[in-house]
Amino acid sequence: MKARLKRAVDVVGETFWVVPGLITLAGIILALILVRVDGSGILPHWLLDSAWLYNGGSTGARTLLGAVASSTIGVAGTVFSITIAALSLAAGQMGPRLLRNFTKDCGNQITLGAFLGTFSYSLMVLRTVRSEEEGAFVPHLSLTFGIVLAFVCVGMLVYFVGHMAGRINVDTVVDLVSEDVRKSMERLTVRKPQPDPPPLGFWVSAKQVDDSRRGYLQQLDASGLAQWALEKKTSVLMLVRPGDYVFPGAPIAFVKPMVEDAEEAIRSATALGPQRGSSADIEFAVRQLVEVAVRALSPGINDPLTAISVIDRLGAALCDLVPSHLSTGVVFDQGRPVVVIPSVDYDGLVDAMFHMIRQNGSRSPAVLIRILDVLTAVATLERAPSRVVTLQRHAGLVLDDAGRNIQSPVDLHDIRTRHRGFVAMKERGPLGHLEALASV
Structure with a gap:
């Protein structure tokens, strides 16, 4: 409810x-x-x-x-x-x-x-x-x-x-949507690390709950569902998170052990709608911002400057995320997982930010160079090794795309120089980044 x-x-x-x-x-x-x-x-x-x-x-x-x-x-x-x-x-x-x-x-x-x-x-x-x-x-x-x-x-x-x-005005729109991204991150991130979900082996004997409804999951009352699970002494593994589409007849959750009113409790804790869009869906605002960049890079519009503006905002969002942690979607009680909800991790969030822009801008040296510059700027602040690895993976994807699609030797040289600067930043810090750029 x-x-x-x-x-x-x-x-x-x-x-x-x-x-x-x-x-x-x-x-x-x-x-x-x-x-x-x-x-x-x-x-x-x-x-x-x-x-x-x-x-x-x-x-x-x-x-x-x-x-x-x-x-x-x-x-x-x-x-x-x-x-x-x-x-x-x-x-x-x-x-x-x-x-x-x-x-x-x-x-x-x-x-x-x-x-x-x-x-x-x-x-x-x-x-x-x-x-x-x-x-x-x-x-x-x-x-x-x-x-x-x-x-x-x-x-x-x-x-x-x-x-x-x-x-x-497109710049105003980009600012408005980037503000939505910032607010979503403030609302859906936490300052302290959260426990990891239990291994899949924990759910071997769980029973699935099917849902006859259809639509996008717009709201999920995690606290209410956790309270119900505590009262029933059971555990719930949700298979969808806010923003996912629920298919009619498909399983929506696993319950261990199964209790009589599990289906009704899960239906009461979830609200579906015909459109994706929710205050609990952190990827939705990100995808709105990405859509502006992708359309700007289409042949009919061909506006790489707008795409670069979007890339800058996405980099700022990652910088805001540095001191915070993404929720793991796990609610524990006395060492037992009560509710587990699929959550957006850092890899998935960065993928949602840069994959489509990189794929559609793979023939634009300016866009690829800007992605590398933004990744380098985020790497100067990020201290979590796993997150730096994610940033390095995306820098490598940019370099690979440039090698396949950029024909001009000069442009390709500039992209490779920026990539070396990213590697130097990762290994030796900002001074190493400057030395790598100056040595070319």
């Missing part, structure tokens, strides 16, 4: 209509309150006769409110239609999955809410205006506030145009 609640919170947080809907509802409520204040007679006559409040007649009031309502809804429809067209073009360059950064952007949601809220407010006030023949009622305070809201919408329009012009 907790996993489903987390998934519902994530869905609401990324839903575009929630904030505009709340602002529209606030506009309706505000109109009802101010109209009631106008009709109560509590406003002093000196305020009603002052220049601060609207003091025209019913005809002018209806014209004013009608103009505000029609203009706000018209501008909202036109501006957002043009914006969707611009985003569609940008999605062709940066990937359609990045459109979610537009839908969850608070500035866009508040802008649309301001227009719709002003439109709803104007309609609710307009229906209360009465002429002399109808009973003579002009809500002066409400009309004045409607004028204020119209000027607020003008300011929001100016803000929105500038905001969207920056949002569809």
